[in-house]
Amino acid sequence: DAGVIQSPRHEVTEMGQEVTLRCKPISGHDYLFWYRQTMMRGLELLIYFNNNVPIDDSGMPEDRFSAKMPNASFSTLKIQPSEPRDSAVYFCASSLRDPTRASPLHFGNGTRLTVT
Amino acid sequence: GQQVMQIPQYQHVQEGEDFTTYCNSSTTLSNIQWYKQRPGGHPVFLIQLVKSGEVKKQKRLTFQFGEAKKNSSLHITATQTTDVGTYFCALKLTFGKGITLSVRP
Numbered sequence: 001d002a003g004v005i006q007s008p009r010h011e012v013t014e015m016g017q018e019v020t021l022r023c024k025p026i027s028g029h030d031y032l033f034w035y036r037q038t039m040m041r042g043l044e045l046l047i048y049f050n051n052n053v054p055i056d057d058s059g060m061p062e063d064r065f066s067a068k069m070p071n072a073s074f075s076t077l078k079i080q081p082s083e084p085r086d087s088a089v090y091f092c093a094s095s096l097r098d099p100t101r102a103s104p105l106h107f108g109n110g111t112r113l114t115v116t
Numbered sequence: 117g118q119q120v121m122q123i124p125q126y127q128h129v130q131e132g133e134d135f136t137t138y139c140n141s142s143t144t145l146s147n148i149q150w151y152k153q154r155p156g157g158h159p160v161f162l163i164q165l166v167k168s169g170e171v172k173k174q175k176r177l178t179f180q181f182g183e184a185k186k187n188s189s190l191h192i193t194a195t196q197t198t199d200v201g202t203y204f205c206a207l208k209l210t211f212g213k214g215i216t217l218s219v220r221p
Binding site: 042048091102104105107110 | 151159166206208211213214
């Protein structure tokens with residue numbers, strides 16, 4: 001099993017540029033999550049999908065952030081325009097069943113974003 | 117929503133020493149999950165506890181759910197350098213701040 005695949009692993013961009021992060025969940029997993037990790041705030045849930053439909057986006061910090069899941073095997077997280085405070089590690093995760101009912105999350109390797 | 121607290125955030129031990137950390141909540145938890153993140157890595161699921169007083173073991177790691185289901189503990193017997201990392205407890209989709217363990221060889 002390939003696990004959750006994220007790209008790119010590292011992204012360095014200048015303030016104001018658009019950034020797109022990509023994720024391929026584990027095949028057969030119905031739930032997909034985007035998390036952001038920083039030293040100050042820890043792991044924060046940004047948004048999650050069930051069967052490609054956004055269920056909870058209350059963690060998305062601002063309108064500059066958007067996420068899509070056009071099909072069961074692909075999702076994107078876009079930041080436009082990016083700001084230095086967006087610098088963080090962004091993780092994508094997937095789960096087989098409803099995680100609010102205790103199904104474990106499987107994380108990708110993350111994308112380390114640096115905005116200068 | 118419900119939150120889980122992990123204090124302290126850092127702990128340093130000598131290799132071979134035992135280590136215990138706690139995850140606390142002010143409200144009753146339906147279940148609790150534990151994850152481990154190695155330096156530079158991603159969180160990896162370790163265990164899930166559901167029943168009051170439940171105890172589960174994974175080699176040198178022992179996980180326990182409190183009788184009142186308001187706290188959970190992780191105990192590592194005879195720590196090794198391979199135990200280095202950050203241990204998170206999680207309730208549903210919310211993660212605690214984690215405790216970062218360092219082990220002196």
